[in-house]
Amino acid sequence: MEPTPDLSHLTRRDYDRVYEPAEDTFLLLDALELDANALRAAKPQICLEIGSGSGCVSTFLAKILGPSVLYLCTDINFHACRCTFLTGVQNQVILDPINTSLDSAVRYRLVHGVDIILFNPPYVPTSSDEAEDAQEGRTIEGSWAGGFNGMELTNVFLERVEHLMSLQGKFYLVAVKQNDIEHIRRSMLHSYGLKSEIVLQRRAGREHLFVVRFTR
Amino acid sequence: MVRLITHNLLACHVKGCTSNNFPLEFKDAKLELREAEYNPEFIRGFLPKIEWKALVDTARQLGDTSLPLEQPEMLDDEFLKNLHHVLLEIHVEEGSMICPNCKHDYPISNGIPNMLLAEHEIG
Numbered sequence: 001m002e003p004t005p006d007l008s009h010l011t012r013r014d015y016d017r018v019y020e021p022a023e024d025t026f027l028l029l030d031a032l033e034l035d036a037n038a039l040r041a042a043k044p045q046i047c048l049e050i051g052s053g054s055g056c057v058s059t060f061l062a063k064i065l066g067p068s069v070l071y072l073c074t075d076i077n078f079h080a081c082r083c084t085f086l087t088g089v090q091n092q093v094i095l096d097p098i099n100t101s102l103d104s105a106v107r108y109r110l111v112h113g114v115d116i117i118l119f120n121p122p123y124v125p126t127s128s129d130e131a132e133d134a135q136e137g138r139t140i141e142g143s144w145a146g147g148f149n150g151m152e153l154t155n156v157f158l159e160r161v162e163h164l165m166s167l168q169g170k171f172y173l174v175a176v177k178q179n180d181i182e183h184i185r186r187s188m189l190h191s192y193g194l195k196s197e198i199v200l201q202r203r204a205g206r207e208h209l210f211v212v213r214f215t216r
Numbered sequence: 217m218v219r220l221i222t223h224n225l226l227a228c229h230v231k232g233c234t235s236n237n238f239p240l241e242f243k244d245a246k247l248e249l250r251e252a253e254y255n256p257e258f259i260r261g262f263l264p265k266i267e268w269k270a271l272v273d274t275a276r277q278l279g280d281t282s283l284p285l286e287q288p289e290m291l292d293d294e295f296l297k298n299l300h301h302v303l304l305e306i307h308v309e310e311g312s313m314i315c316p317n318c319k320h321d322y323p324i325s326n327g328i329p330n331m332l333l334a335e336h337e338i339g
Contacts, residue, residue: 043261045258045261045262045265046265067252067253067255068255068257068258069258070221070222070262072222072225076332078328078330081328082326082328085217085327085328094252096217096218096219096221096222097328098222098226098328098329098331099328099329099330099331099332100331100332101332101338104229104331104333104338105226105227105229105329105331106225106226106227107229108227108229108237108238109224109225109226109227109238109267110225113265136335138332
């Protein structure tokens with residue numbers, strides 16, 4: 001059992017600006033833990049977390065896989081990039097944060113080059129305006145406001161992710177029931193030939209959370 | 217921090233800027249050197265993902281001349297150690313990165329590369 005990363009260096013002030021790990025985060029940690037042996041055995045070189053926030057998930061992955069992997073972490077929110085980096089330091093792992101939207105800035109060089117991709121997106125259904133403003137404002141609302149069906153930003157990334165995945169690439173996506181998991185899975189298979197499996201699901205308060213793993 | 221391993225994977229993504237948009241050129245780079253655990257297997261495995269000329273040119277620009285212009289066929293320990301140092305131990309903490317094509321300026325502050333674009337620049 002890998003312990004949950006130490007986040008004691010982050011304060012209320014950080015969590016005013018950056019998403020505080022919650023049930024969705026922990027479900028993703030549990031999914032990675034379940035897959036730990038397979039992930040290690042595949043000897044990944046590059047991991048990419050989209051929207052790394054506090055850095056909790058990439059830190060956990062780095063604890064599983066060790067230092068001989070490059071952990072790229074993007075976030076549109078500068079404060080989140082700082083927290084990501086510091087959470088790595090706090091837990092003796094090196095994370096490389098990049099302040100950018102989704103995979104912009106790395107997708108040109110990482111064509112079929114990423115072995116593990118993690119995305120816990122803003123999945124909460126909201127109005128489109130709310131989701132758009134949140135992304136443009138680069139604020140904490142951008143960590144949860146998902147627009148129509150909670151899928152507006154996720155859909156943008158789903159169109160890009162196959163382009164990034166290496167031959168053995170695995171893509172972990174967090175979603176909620178309202179996102180229509182079966183529709184996502186069918187369309188990823190149909191459009192990009194990506195197979196998928198639900199690794200874990202859990203009810204947490206009002207949310208029914210899923211972690212879906214996509215592979216070639 | 218921007219390590220050269222990461223820098224070697226960053227390209228300009230301004231709308232329409234699709235050629236000669238890599239590698240970004242450092243300007244006013246403030247460096248820090250931090251020791252990293254040496255793992256020759258990792259370095260060897262990562263080599264195919266590296267754009268060699270971009271890495272060598274960038275390292276030289278930052279004052280490190282330890283890497284040969286041509287990637288050697290024999291990967292001896294001295295070479296791998298130099299490569300390890302260049303990829304993982306040179307950190308750019310402040311400064312900026314300029315696109316060789318469109319001259320877009322991507323600032324680095326507190327070790328974080330700001331690759332965000334304004335609305336009208338997004339493709």
